[in-house]
Amino acid sequence: MKIVFAGTPEFASIALEAIRKSGHDIELVLTQPDRPAGRGMKLQPSAVKKTALEYGIPVEQPVSLKISGKYGEEAQQVYDRIRMIAPDVMVVVAYGLILPKEFLDIPKYGCLNIHASLLPRWRGAAPIQRAIEAGDRETGISIMQMEEGLDTGPVLLKESIAIDKNVNALQLHDQLAALGGKMIVSALERLDTLAAMPQDETDANYAAKILKEEAALDFTLDATAISDKIRAFNPFPGCVGHFNGVPLKIWKAETGNTQSGSPAGKVLSADENGILVACGNGTVNILELQKPGAKRLPVSEFIKGFSFDNGRFE
Numbered sequence: 184m185k186i187v188f189a190g191t192p193e194f195a196s197i198a199l200e201a202i203r204k205s206g207h208d209i210e211l212v213l214t215q216p217d218r219p220a221g222r223g224m225k226l227q228p229s230a231v232k233k234t235a236l237e238y239g240i241p242v243e244q245p246v247s248l249k250i251s252g253k254y255g256e257e258a259q260q261v262y263d264r265i266r267m268i269a270p271d272v273m274v275v276v277a278y279g280l281i282l283p284k285e286f287l288d289i290p291k292y293g294c295l296n297i298h299a300s301l302l303p304r305w306r307g308a309a310p311i312q313r314a315i316e317a318g319d320r321e322t323g324i325s326i327m328q329m330e331e332g333l334d335t336g337p338v339l340l341k342e343s344i345a346i347d348k349n350v351n352a353l354q355l356h357d358q359l360a361a362l363g364g365k366m367i368v369s370a371l372e373r374l375d376t377l378a379a380m381p382q383d384e385t386d387a388n389y390a391a392k393i394l395k396e397e398a399a400l401d402f403t404l405d406a407t408a409i410s411d412k413i414r415a416f417n418p419f420p421g422c423v424g425h426f427n428g429v430p431l432k433i434w435k436a437e438t439g440n441t442q443s444g445s446p447a448g449k450v451l452s453a454d455e456n457g458i459l460v461a462c463g464n465g466t467v468n469i470l471e472l473q474k475p476g477a478k479r480l481p482v483s484e485f486i487k488g489f490s491f492d493n494g495r496f497e
Contacts, residue, residue, distance in 0.1 A: 184207045184237075184270075184271040184374075185207075185208050185210050185268060185269070185270045186202060186207050186208065186209050186210065186270055186271065186272055186273070186274060186371075186426060187209075187211045187212075187213070187265055187268060187270045187272075187273045187274075187290070188202065188209055188212045188213070188231075188235075188240075188273070188276075189208060189212070189213040189214070189274070189275045189276070189280075190212075190213075190214060190231045190274075190275065190277055190278050190281070191214050191215045191229045191230070191231055191277055191278055191279050192229065192230055192231070192277050192359045193230040193297075193356075193360070194277050194356060194359070194363070195230070195231050195276035195277045195278070195297075195427075196229075196230040196231045196233070196234040196361040197361065197363070197364045198236055198274065198276045198297055198363050198367050198370075198397065199212070199231055199234050199276075199363045200364065200370070201364030201365065201367065201368050202274065202364075202367060202368060203238060203368070203453070205368045205371070205372075207371060209235075209240050210241070210268045210270060211240070211241050211242075211243060211264065211265065211270075212232070212235040212241065212242045212243070213242075213243050213244070213245070213261070213267060213278065213280075214228075214229045214231040214232045214235070214242060214244055214278070214317040215229055215244065215278070215279050215280070216244045216245075216246060217229070217232075217244070223380050226242075226313045228321040228365070231260070232244070233312075234281060235260075237244075238477060240353065242327060243261050243264065244309055245257050245258055245261050245280070247280065248261065248280055248281065248282060248283055248286055248387065249281075249334060250262060250283065250285065252415075255446075255475050262285060262286060263284065264331065265289050266289055269289075269291075270289065270290045270291070271290060271291045271292055272290045272291065272293065272294070272295060272332050272371065272374065273286075273289070273293075273294040273295070273337075274294075274296075274297070274367060274371075274409050275295065275296045275297075275329060276296070276297045276363070276367075276374035277295055277297075279470065282294060282329065284331055285342065287329055287330065287331070292374055293328055293329065294328070294329040295326055295327070295328065295329065295339070295367065295370060296326070296327045296328075296329045296334070296336070297324060297325075297326060297363040297366070297367050298310065298324070298325045298326075298327055299311050299322070299324060299333055299356075299359045299360075299363065300314060300323065300325065300390065301320055301321070301322060301323045301325060301341060301343055302325040302327060302334060302338055302341070302382055303334075303335075303382040303383060303384065303386050303388075304319075304386060304387070304388060305322075305389075305390040305392035306333055306334035306335070306387060306389055306390065306481070307333065307334065307391060307392075308390060308391065308393075309355050309390045309391065309392055309393045310322070310413045311352050311355050311359060312352045312363040312390070312393050312416065312466075313390035313391070313415070314346065314355075314390075315346060315350070315352055315355065315413055315414050315415035315417075316394040316415035317398060317411070318407065318408070318411050319346055320346055321343045321344065321345050321346055321361070321464050322343065322346055322355070323341060323342050323344055323359070323362070323399055323471075324340075324341070324342055324344035324359055324362045324363045324366050325338050325340070325341045326338065326339045326340040326341070326366055326367060326370045328379050329338065335382060335387075336379075336382075337379035337380055337381045337382065338365055338379070338380050338382060338458075339370055339377040339378075339379055340369065340370050340377065341465040342362060342366060343412075344358060344359070344362065345490045349437070350414065351414045351417040351418075352414065352415055352416070352417055352418065353417065353418045360436070361377060368462075369471045380415050389433035393416065393419065393420065394420075395420045397487070398416060398420045398422055398423045399422075399423050399424075399425075400412065400413075400422050400423065400424045400433065400496070402424070402447040402448040402462050402467075402496050402497075403458060403463040404445040404463050404464075404465065405462065405463060405464040405465060406438045406439065406464060406465030406466055407438055407465070409436070409462055409467050410437060410438050410467055413433055413434070413435065413436045413467075417434050417435070421433075421434060421473075422434075424469075424496040424497075425496065425497050426450075426491065426494055426495070426496050426497075427495075429474070429475075429495035430475060431462070431472050431473065432472060432473040432479070433469055433471075433472050433476060434463065434471040434472060434473065434479055435469070435470040435471035436457075436467045436468060436469045436470055436471075437457075437467070437468050437470065438464060438465060438466070438467055438468070439459055439466030439467060439468050440466075441465075441467075442465060442466070443461040443466050443468055444461075445459060445461040447461055447462055447463050448460065448461065448495040448496040448497055449461045449495045450491045450494065450496070450497075451466065453482075453486055453491035454486065455482065455483035455486070456468075456482075457469055457470050457482050458472075458482055458486075458491060459497055469482060470482050471485075472485055474488075474489065
């Protein structure tokens with residue numbers, strides 16, 4: 184098949200690599216413009232751009248695809264280029280730009296999206312993190328036929344995996360990225376025979392983008408909810424607990440085995456086995472954390488330079 188691919192982060196680059204290895208002809212890659220990153224804030228290409236350039240695949244990086252908007256001339260050029268290619272299908276993975284109807288209508292088989300959830304659950308920007316945060320026991324990949332709505336199109340393929348109680352967002356991301364690459368190759372091979380199943384709107388919910396403002400932990404909540412949030416927010420943005428006014432990033436924790444009866448946020452013990460903290464219901468045992476401007480450390484190292492006596496998390 185002749186394919187146009189649109190995607191930006193590492194999750195998408197894994198799918199691009201899988202499609203390339205399967206032998207399809209990737210005529211063009213769309214990805215977000217280079218962004219400043221790192222200490223020097225130098226412009227950095229996306230993971231998808233790096234992969235495309237490695238294999239000599241042409242790349243376009245429009246700011247927008249709205250032909251009638253501020254960047255309409257650039258969008259029109261990209262539109263005309265895709266029309267000239269006349270792709271059989273367009274594969275879209277975590278691209279970051281909205282595809283107007285004009286673009287959706289170009290490919291013979293339309294546009295396929297790899298979405299990291301079991302649609303219609305967790306439509307939107309952060310399905311991996313929100314599934315962990317919500318305490319879901321499973322998630323998966325949906326291969327969806329795109330339409331103008333946000334993740335509302337009919338589903339061609341769906342496969343689930345269990346969410347391990349100890350997995351964080353980065354680890355689950357890697358599992359789902361590999362599954363997404365495998366599934367999109369399967370979908371492309373079977374495109375003539377796959378049945379598109381409409382989504383049940385009554386089961387739909389939305390995975391809002393993760394914001395730094397959400398990082399603060401509330402120890403009056405249930406211990407399981409706190410532990411789930413810590414896993415969901417690792418690696419970004421990292422959860423924060425304030426101990427005696429000092430903001431500490433908490434990267435890893437597990438639910439404790441006891442009910443404390445102590446005020447929420449009180450440190451019950453702190454040793455090389457963890458920092459046990461009372462919650463609104465139950466306890467959490469903190470295993471990895473970080474002081475401002477310092478490295479992430481396991482608790483056995485962290486407690487050598489920080490005292491948890493006479494204080495509490497707030």
